[in-house]
Amino acid sequence: MEELLLSRIQFAANISFHILFPTITIALGWVLLFFKLRFNATGDDRWMAAYQFWVKIFALSFGLGVVSGITMSFQFGTNWPGFMETVGNVAGPLLAYEVLTAFFLEAAFLGIMLFGARKVPNWLHTLATFLVAFGTTISAFWILVLNSWMHTPAGFELRDGVVHATDWMAIIFNPSMPYRLVHMLLASGLTVAFLIVGVSAYRRLVGDTSKGVRLTLKTGVWMAAILIPLQIYAGDMHGLNTLEHQPQKVAAMEGNWNTGPNVPLLLFALPDEEARENRFEIGIPSGASLILKHDPNGIVPGLNDFYAEDGTALHPPVSPVFWSFRVMVGTGVLMLLASWGTLIALRRSKGVDNLNPWILRGLVAMTFSGWIATLAGWYTTEIGRQPWLVQGVLTTEAAVADVPAPMVATTLAAYLVVYAVLLVAYITVIFRLAHKSSKSDERPHSGAAQVALVPAE
Known part of the structure; x- marks a missing residue:
């Protein structure tokens, strides 16, 4: 049990760190495409200035997401060999599809997107931005297909304890996949919206009075205000789907003991x-x-319905699921109040220039609220599946490797230290970029402006 608990914590630490960065890149790629298309249509340099700034954060997020994703994939062999031994016939191809259809696409065009603005025609640079954004979304699609299948497995049969695919369409479009995919894409959009709003508000507070900052702040606020009602509706639909297929998880979310x-x-x-x-x-x-x-x-349904005859609980740990769900919902309510409240304030003050500084400080405080909501939702989903790794097919305990607890604890400590340093560095770099940009007098001059990780000399 000690090895199981430590291995679970280690995988949770890895995936918690990893998910932060795809949550940004999935939606930020489309926001960058929006900035570029607006520049192409209007010739307004403010849109290109926004592109130049946010493409740096996209590149930083993309790099950390790739590296942490590779580390996470190693865990299937080192800590969870039973997973691939049992369901590898489904999980392996789905992970391969993600690499073949998404990662190669992103890798092929990312260089053009970041460094090719002066070297290729404008239409090709715009196309590269679209293909990278499309690639991040396709990547999310395949990963969420696998994750959804683990919650609501379909299209397979068991032969000697090993899963074999019988219907790939049923596997891909399993009962929870559409709800989980929409919920995650909207979560990514909200994460990016509040990141843009928070960083733009920070730039405004440190003295950046450029029109580009006003533009990005308003874009982020409108994006958040539109997406949060959609997310509330999608979350409700996802909850009803979970009630149908995983009632014990819903019972834990609600803290309800008696049906x-x-x-x-x-x-x-x-x-x-x-x-x-x-x-x-x-x-x-x-x-x-x-x-x-x-x-x-x-x-x-109540939790008391999910006990074996010997008294063993067949439901997830209640307190973590109960509280993580409330953190997610509470953060969503704050997002709703912040986005709609800021829209009202913008209308009353007639623009960003007249916003109360305390509103700007509040928006800065909400910069990474999307991360909090995403992680809380992720914990609700994944802890809520316990004791199953694949619902009704493979238990978490059956999949764990027989690795000595001290070894798992040592690697866990190393991961936590590295991830803490990287996370602090990532956040520091974002705000330093924002501060540096607010003090810079440089502005893009045309569509041929250099889009790179550092300003062109």
Whole structure:
């Protein structure tokens, strides 16, 4: 059990660090394409200035995402050999499709996107930006296909304990894939929206009065304001899908122990798994039934339905799922208030120039709110699948490697130190780029302006 717990923590640390960067690059690639198309259509150098600044952050995020993704993939062999031994006939091809259709596409055109603005025709540079953005989305598609299949497996049969594919269309378009894909793409869009808003607000606070900063701040605010209602709706649909296929996860999210109607929506509680009850509950009467069944009298599953005859829990750990879900929802509410509140403030103050500095400081504080919501949602999803690694097919315990606990603990400590240093460095570089840009008098002069990781000399 010690090896299992340490290996789980280690994989969680790896994937938590890795997911931060694709969450940015997936949507930021499309935002860069938007900036470039607006420049092509209007000839307004403000759009090119925005492109030049944000393509640097895209490149930095892309690099860290690739490196951390490679490290994470090693874990399948070092810590989780049972995963590929059992489901490799499905997981292997899906991961290969991601490399063949997405990674090569990104790698082929990333150099043109970053360094080719002066060396290739403008249409080719724009095309390269589109293909890189498209590649990041296709990459997300294949990874989410595999992850969704692990939650709602379909299109396979077991032969001697090994999974064999029988229907690839059923595997790819498994029951939870469309909901999970949309939810993740919108999460990426919100992450990038608040990153753009926060960094632009910071640039404004440190003295950047250029029109380009006003443009990107307003673009980010509008992007967030449009996407957050869509995300709330997509999250609701995803929750209903989860209720159908993984009711024990929903029961843990709601902290509901007994199946029945009129289940309250708990705002606060301390789940007690030994006593099989909650302590210090604060909730909205019938709220969970109304949300999950669209009927206050709707029957919501309870955790007590998911115990084996010997008393073994067949549901996930309740407290982590319960609280991570509330962190995700709470962050989403803050996003809604921040984006719509800023839109109202922009209208009343008649522009970015007249915004209250405290509003700008609040937006800076929300810079990485998308990361918080994404990680909380990811923990809700992945911890909520326990004790299964592949729902109903392979348990987490059955897949773990027989590696001594001290060795796992040592590598875990090394990972945590490296990731902490890289994360601090990443955030520092972003704000230093923003500060440097705010003090620079350089402006792009044409569509042939250099798009690179450093300003052209």
